[in-house]
Amino acid sequence: xxxxxxxxxxxxxxxxxxxxxxxxxxxxxxxxxxxxxxxxxxxxxxxxxxxxxxxxxxxxxxxxxxxxxxxxxxxxxxxxxxxxxxxxxxxxxxxxxxxxxxxxxxxxxxxxxxxxxxxxxxxxxxxxxxxxxxxxxxxxxxxxxxxxxxxxxxxxxxxxxxxxxxxxxxxxxxxxxxxxxxxxxxxxxxxxxxxxxxxxxxxxxxxxxxxxxxxxxxxxxxxxxxxxxxxxxxxxxxxxxxxxxxxxxxxxxxxxxxxxxxxxxxxxxxxxxxxxxxxxxxxxxxxxxxxxxxxxxxxxxxx
Amino acid sequence: xxxxxxxxxxxxxxxxxxxxxxxxxxxxxxxxxxxxxxxxxxxxxxxxxxxxxxxxxxxxxxxxxxxxxxxxxxxxxxxxxxxxxxxxxxxxxxxxxxxxxxxxxxxxxxxxxxxxxxxxxxxxxxxxxxxxxxxxxxxxxxxxxxxxxxxxxxxxxxxxxxxxxxxxxxxxxxxxxxxxxxxxxxxxxxxxxxxxxxxxxxxxxxxxxxxxxxxxxxxxxxxxxxxxxxxxxxxxxxxxxxxxxxxxxxxxxxxxxxxxxxxxxxxxxxxxxxxxxxxxxxxxxxxxxxxxxxxxxxxxxxxxxxxxxxxxxxxxxxxxxxxxxxxxxxxxxxxxxxxxxxxxxxxxxxxx
Numbered sequence: 001x002x003x004x005x006x007x008x009x010x011x012x013x014x015x016x017x018x019x020x021x022x023x024x025x026x027x028x029x030x031x032x033x034x035x036x037x038x039x040x041x042x043x044x045x046x047x048x049x050x051x052x053x054x055x056x057x058x059x060x061x062x063x064x065x066x067x068x069x070x071x072x073x074x075x076x077x078x079x080x081x082x083x084x085x086x087x088x089x090x091x092x093x094x095x096x097x098x099x100x101x102x103x104x105x106x107x108x109x110x111x112x113x114x115x116x117x118x119x120x121x122x123x124x125x126x127x128x129x130x131x132x133x134x135x136x137x138x139x140x141x142x143x144x145x146x147x148x149x150x151x152x153x154x155x156x157x158x159x160x161x162x163x164x165x166x167x168x169x170x171x172x173x174x175x176x177x178x179x180x181x182x183x184x185x186x187x188x189x190x191x192x193x194x195x196x197x198x199x200x201x202x203x204x205x206x207x208x209x210x211x212x213x214x215x216x217x218x219x220x221x222x223x224x225x226x227x228x229x230x231x232x233x234x235x236x237x238x239x240x241x242x243x244x245x246x247x248x249x250x251x252x253x254x255x256x257x258x259x260x261x262x263x264x265x266x267x268x269x270x271x272x273x274x275x276x277x278x279x280x281x282x283x284x285x286x287x288x289x290x291x292x293x294x295x296x297x298x299x300x301x302x303x
Numbered sequence: 304x305x306x307x308x309x310x311x312x313x314x315x316x317x318x319x320x321x322x323x324x325x326x327x328x329x330x331x332x333x334x335x336x337x338x339x340x341x342x343x344x345x346x347x348x349x350x351x352x353x354x355x356x357x358x359x360x361x362x363x364x365x366x367x368x369x370x371x372x373x374x375x376x377x378x379x380x381x382x383x384x385x386x387x388x389x390x391x392x393x394x395x396x397x398x399x400x401x402x403x404x405x406x407x408x409x410x411x412x413x414x415x416x417x418x419x420x421x422x423x424x425x426x427x428x429x430x431x432x433x434x435x436x437x438x439x440x441x442x443x444x445x446x447x448x449x450x451x452x453x454x455x456x457x458x459x460x461x462x463x464x465x466x467x468x469x470x471x472x473x474x475x476x477x478x479x480x481x482x483x484x485x486x487x488x489x490x491x492x493x494x495x496x497x498x499x500x501x502x503x504x505x506x507x508x509x510x511x512x513x514x515x516x517x518x519x520x521x522x523x524x525x526x527x528x529x530x531x532x533x534x535x536x537x538x539x540x541x542x543x544x545x546x547x548x549x550x551x552x553x554x555x556x557x558x559x560x561x562x563x564x565x566x567x568x569x570x571x572x573x574x575x576x577x578x579x580x581x582x583x584x585x586x587x588x589x590x591x592x593x594x595x596x597x598x599x600x601x602x603x604x605x606x607x608x609x610x611x612x613x614x615x616x617x618x619x620x621x622x623x624x625x626x627x628x629x630x631x632x633x634x635x636x637x638x639x640x641x642x643x644x645x646x647x648x649x650x651x652x653x654x655x
Contacts, residue, residue: 016483030498139636143594144628241486275487282484
């Protein structure tokens with residue numbers, strides 16, 4: 001077990017390094033430094049500015065300095081408004097995290113409930129309705145869901161005071177973000193529940209005279225939920241990227257909308273810092289998921 | 304024959320010393336062919352196709368996709384508007400509306416092709432824009448999937464067949480790539496390539512495609528194949544252990560023939576299913592990027608960029624959002640249902 005954890009942690013670490021390398025060197029491949037303005041600036045001033053921000057050093061040295069600063073929580077300064085990027089993160093990440101966590105919890109709970117219903121009522125109408133709904137949902141991109149929700153609730157029904165709500169709006173973005181992971185979890189729960197209910201130990205439990213409710217919840221569901229755990233990591237990654245468009249559509253001011261506006265403004269330092277930050281969050285989420293999965297399911301071979 | 308060969312007691316072994324060389328004759332080609340244990344590989348395909356035809360949802364999605372393809376291919380030939388043509392005085396029409404100048408033309412007896420979906424804020428026919436958007440989205444989806452399939456299949460089969468240390472190293476690389484957040488890297492590369500590639504490709508065909516699409520393909524080629532590679536490697540590892548592969552090796556079949564006749568046909572179902580399901584996911588990625596303004600370059604539309612542009616006038620022109628959104632959903636839904644149908648048809652073991 002310890003060996004496995006060490007291996008996974010190392011892999012996560014390497015991944016983060018690779019991401020930071022790609023991001024750093026890709027961003028430095030863009031022609032034109034930050035001080036190349038249309039207005040000609042004095043050569044000496046540029047030299048001094050470059051020395052001030054260590055831009056005169058070789059690229060690999062700049063990278064090491066950048067990583068050193070990152071380790072201390074210093075993400076540099078936004079090119080567009082000269083704000084400390086760590087301040088921007090401190091202000092916007094809680095908004096994204098709050099919406100994302102609510103969406104994740106709702107997706108997990110409703111996905112498990114719907115999936116179990118579909119499995120237990122297999123080939124009856126609730127199963128058909130749920131699967132139909134799930135199929136429709138999986139073919140709708142999150143930005144379509146978000147825009148349609150915004151349109152119908154805010155403009156047709158006149159609810160939520162569309163654009164003034166800003167950060168206070170929770171319900172619609174949460175729905176938009178949670179639908180597709182919910183659909184996935186429903187499918188996953190249904191298949192693994194059917195799988196679990198077909199196992200020998202379920203037959204044994206039934207033969208022993210265990211009540212149907214106990215068979216379903218204690219013997220069936222508990223084992224059916226293990227595959228769902230594996231999806232939590234990818235789900236968090238999906239919600240984080242999905243929240244970029246959803247936040248932009250609902251004008252929430254979270255990290256996602258900051259990232260989108262950084263892209264449109266070509267704010268390179270902010271793009272770089274946000275990429276590394278979000279990637280680290282995703283890698284850590286995946287790492288924790290894998291480790292929890294191994295702890296929960298001792299049947300899995302530790303290679 | 305060999306006199307030294309001693310027959311063990313109770314052995315069923317034929318005593319060769321009783322025979323002469325003349326008692327044997329060479330097998331004819333026909334007799335050799337009878338020794339081929341493999342059935343025609345088309346039967347597997349025919350069998351799967353028969354199962355697919357029994358699936359009404361899959362057949363419905365094939366019909367929908369065929370109709371969509373017909374519209375996508377032939378609509379630009381029928382409709383007298385181009386995707387970038389700005390018709391003066393026809394801006395902001397609702398579906399099936401005519402502008403005042405067009406009404407005059409109709410009054411004069413001229414025929415004016417109706418704007419089926421209306422026009423956009425610049426006066427471009429919206430129907431033809433949605434058609435071109437669907438073209439771009441489907442094209443990107445299909446080409447990206449083929450790219451993923453080619454790289455993934457090559458990498459996966461090498462890694463799976465060689466095994467050992469090569470496999471270990473190749474799979475560690477896959478592990479690292481697999482854990483990279485794909486969407487973030489696509490966005491990052493799209494931003495970077497936009498700045499670096501634009502002057503390089505100016506004037507070539509690539510410029511029409513736009514740097515963002517090139518970035519999309521590069522990232523698909525760099526990152527998305529890992530899923531396919533893992534899958535195919537896993538398949539090859541399990542198939543390699545089957546008795547029929549051992550049997551093939553025992554009767555002296557060459558490695559190339561073993562792979563071609565015995566291993567690849569058994570991977571085929573997984574390859575078909577995954578590729579079919581890869582297309583909608585590529586379409587999703589493309590529309591998502593277009594929505595962020597990182598998709599095909601204007602004036603070329605894609606379904607995602609059309610939906611994004613429609614957000615500004617959502618109050619008065621909701622249909623501009625609904626048409627491309629509906630088109631994406633329809634395409635992806637049909638492809639997903641077809642993928643599910645293919646999975647049930649080609650791999651009945653998976654469907655339960």
